[in-house]
Amino acid sequence: MDLFALRYWKPTTWSKPDLLALLPGLVVGIGLGAYVLKGFDRHAIEIAMAAITILFAGLWWRGGNPVTERPRSLPKAIVAGTASGVTTMVAHSGGPPLAMYLLPLGLPKQIYAGTTSLFFTIGNLMKAAPWLMVAPRSSSFWGLMLLCLPAAGLGVWAGWHLHQRLDQAQLYRACYALLTITAVKLL
Template identity: 35%
Template sequence: MINEPIFYLYAIPAVLIFGMAKGGFGGGISVISVPLLAMVSDPVTAAAIMLPLLVAMDLVALWSFRGQYSKQQLAILLPGAVLGVIIGSFGFRYLSEDAIRLLIGVISLAFCANYYLARPRVEAGSTSRAKGGFWGLVAGFTSFGIHAGAPPVNIYLLPLKLDKKVLMGTMAVFFAVINIVKLIPYAWLGQLNSANLWTSLILLPLAPIGVRLGYYLLHRVDEVWVYRLCYFFLMVAGGRLLYQGVVGLIG
């Protein structure tokens, strides 16, 4: 079990932020959690500690949005997402810690660039198996590595203009399935060791608190400033991890 106080100083807000996103508040802000933890631990350990917590959060989210999801969109997204997890499970094992830091940094900064530079309104779109399959695959891959599948899925789902609760319910089912699937390669790669699981257990009470807090805030707080603040810190964390990765690989 990790017992350094500085780790929990970062871990507590990371878990709460991810839980709030699972509860429907802030959406893509969950992408900050693993980069935040990776600032005080190696990125592989950060992702491994988060996974059991995500499964617990998924159960609360499924209950919160029970019966509110789109079977059609899940059927389009999930096959590609499972393939993305498989690609990630075979690819990440061959990357060094510095290479993973570099990858997380690039992905984090790419998400920030998309947030700051994207058009202010999302144009209406229509159901597309090709687009859904592609973004599902991307989501499965980024979800496997740093639990950052929400932004790619949102790129496909948001233009469909689904009812807010149906959107969040679809996301809840999607990630519940993907995170359970991820348990298999994480165990195969030895990431679910006793130290990581004990650390997850210590943080576990925060998981349902974060989800229910996000669900409560969903209709009560303007998300604009939450997004701005979280993406600012994501940019800082991503920049630092990118620098560490480059320096480590060069050195």
């Protein structure tokens, strides 16, 4: 999916200052996540991530759904990048920590989507080797991956077209709604 997405989200849609702040944490988080996979209960991490995400999204919904523009914070970016790295490695759910950092910045919708896309392209490339070391090595696993490939391209294409139709406020509402759905799924 990431490689399909880069066709749409070009370098002009990436927030380079945010990526520079987030990526070091992502590297550390993926390393921690690989370690966590071996010794911790991934379901406990999913529950903790879900609770934090529900709180974050709930506060936004309760506050009247504003598209805010808060200043960047290097410490928050490092924490978000690290948390995203751990949760993407452990539960394939690195989106909530990243969204918790990026959404309050009030980035234009193209910059938000492009930055998210590149962040996960880099993260997924980094976690591929460690994740595949712990993944099942069956022909059905690889067959499922091949079967999903066309759906990935179609999903990115559909997401791009939906993104073009939504204005900034609609996109932010959709992002917070998807965060809530993701949290419920993690629970």
